Amino acid sequence: MAAFPVRGLVEVLALTAVYLLAARVALSLSAEKSHICPVWLPSGVALGGLLLLGVSRWPAVALGAGVVAYAMDVTPGVGLSVVLGSTLEAVLAALLFRRMEGARELHRVRDVVGLGAGAGLGALVGAGLGTLGLVQGGVVPAALWGPSGWLWWMADLLGMVLVTPVLFLRRPRRAERSWEALLLLSLTAAVCVGVFAFPRPGSGAAHALTFLLFPLTAWAALGFGLRGGALSSLTVALAAIAGTARELGPFFMADLPHRGLVVLQLFIGITALTGLLLAAARAERRQAVELLELLATTVRAVHEGVLICEVREPGVLNTVFANEALCALVGRRREELVGTAPGELLASGDGGDRQRLLEALREERSLRAEVALTRPDGTRVWSEMQLSPVRANGEAVTHFVATHRDVTATKELQARLVAAERVAAVGTLAAGVGHEINNPLAYLLINLDAAQRDLAAQGTAAPEGVRDALSCVREAQEGAERIRLIVRDLQVFSREGAPERGLVDLNALVPPAVRVVLHALRTRARLVEDFGPVPRVLGSEARLGQVLLNLLVNALQAIPEGDPGRHEVRVRTGTDASGHARVEVEDTGGGIPPDVLPRIFDPFFTTKGSAEGTGLGLAICQQIVRTHGGELRVHSVPGQGATFTLLLPPAPVQSAGSPQAPSPRGAGASRRAAVASGRRGRVLILDDEPRLAQSMRLLLEPDHDVVAVTRGEDALARVAGGESFDVVLCDLQMPQMDGIAVYRRLQQEAPALVSRVVFISGGASSPEARAFMETVANPVLEKPVRPDVLLATVEAVLEAGPPESRQAATLEVAARGAVGGTRRG
Structure with a gap:
């Protein structure tokens, strides 16, 4: 608390000392026969001190003004009016400058205007009180109150305009353009000497030379800012005042000294304000240019x-x-x-x-x-x-x-997401359509088999019409078989949820992928299949099928249409030197440019048009292969096509003697194999599709006793009623009570019958159904079931004794009927 009064006292005393020094300089420049000063320098010191140190330092102004009044030997009344006017002058000017939010740097035109307005209002108060005291004290006649007030006001105003900006100057960081500053100072000094020292008073030559000071002041202000403008104006003002006080220069008028003094003050005021305004305009322009450069740099960057x-x-x-x-x-x-x-x-x-x-x-x-x-x-x-x-x-x-x-990348991403959603929707639709097709296709196949069997039983002596009908039935069987394969392929490539892991035979996976693209491939190239021994791999049949399908699509898109005899797409399988399963898809298209080759597996990178490629296919294939522990390679020579090589590690345990999928056998041979034991069993058929249940009943009835129902409740009621069955053929997906619910009820009510259940599925459409199929020990036949596979499966269940033997028998049937749609849960 004690530090502030001491500091304040020191600042007051320091400001008083500077005030008195400025007063001594001003009085030394006054006319020899009077104390009239054209510029009262202490007014500028007072205003600058209050703006720098704070308005609370006003006692320094009052003390300095009192000392000056005492030194001039005026009456106490006059001295009091001078002290009061000087103090109020500085305080009002400082408050008004701050009120107008003026900056001490005076780097804006509004700051210079604020300084001039504050100085003008403060000087008006100070001059009014001072001249009033002189009139009351008898120092100045009442008739001269107006002219005296003008001279006083102008002197105080010029003092604040000239001195206050100089006090605001800060120490320059370094000397900039020193040679230019020296040249400007020399020219200004030379002109001031030439104007205010040598010419005869009032001469025209002196008046003419005076105009040279304006461009020099403008040069100082524009070249060196506030420092140049303020110092140049103060130098010119002091030179003009000194010359006039010595009765030299253009502003001394021997006959009208007061008029000459007014002209001098106007010259000094115009010169000072011009310099300050030009300096402020230069600062504003410089700030604007810097801001524009900053904005331009920012905008460019x-x-x-x-x-x-x-x-x-x-x-x-x-x-x-x-x-x-x-x-x-x-x-x-x-x-x-x-x-x-x-x-x-x-x-x-x-x-x-x-x-x-x-x-x-x-x-x-x-x-x-x-x-x-x-x-x-x-x-x-x-x-x-x-x-x-x-x-x-x-x-x-x-x-x-x-x-x-x-937003091009965003738009492309949106388009690709829409395309991906469309593909997903098509996959979901394909899965649903395939499930709906499977039911009528199943009884179509069974009925065609029955018709073919009945027609073939008539032998070679049958009428020509019967033979033609048999030929038509066989063609219909081939068409139905093609539909069955197409539906099965769609279901493989549209499976949702977590990919199923199991032993996958790549030789068996290639044909479905080939059939999907064969129609589009025929117009571009011939297809060559070269199958070799391939170890089974552990993975997802659907995901690996997706990889093969995508590689085939890329191959056919690399070949132009119109010349299928010239181009070919070759699918080659085998085993590489390290024992990995290998699948190669080779085309004779234009190949891949060397600069594109390193990026083909990058997501969203494509060289195809938007109608053909999204840039996701190969990236997804690479990811799928890597999740299977494999590798997807590419080799291409521009103009000679490309070869994609899929390498997958073999499954840890290969099934000893696991047979490859055989070609479908004839229906007659199937029936002979199915009824080889000659055992007649009792079979319960549960399927919500009446025609399919009826077709299976007609297929089995010649060799077995068959009961067909369409509701799970009816099947359970027969079992609860005491009826015994050797085999239960149960549809997996049914309304109200599905096959899973029937199976669980049998586990509770007839556990001996559980091992005799054979499920028939058109495709698991729910996560619960997929999980059940993966864990259940019973065989699962996929719709549409070929007649020979159905007969063989029933025979295998009838022949099996204990559960272990029955499971081995059904596994053998599953292996024999893989092409026909049999799978294990």
């Missing part, structure tokens, strides 16, 4: 494209600026963009974008929209544009600023 257009006339724009980001976005140089209409960047086919842009320009409003911009090569880029009007004068729109953000 931002990642978003910026386009500035000038409004030449309503609705007509002319580009005046474009940053590097916009030039890179549209593929043009800045020189090509400046001077053109911004609408030329819009893609020609997007009339809607042009219409919205024209409406926004006509209505002078902002616009936010996604627009398509065109490059010189004709390609399009999508941009999110923000158009904003600029009202430079507050009313009329003079410019429009448009920012462009490249």
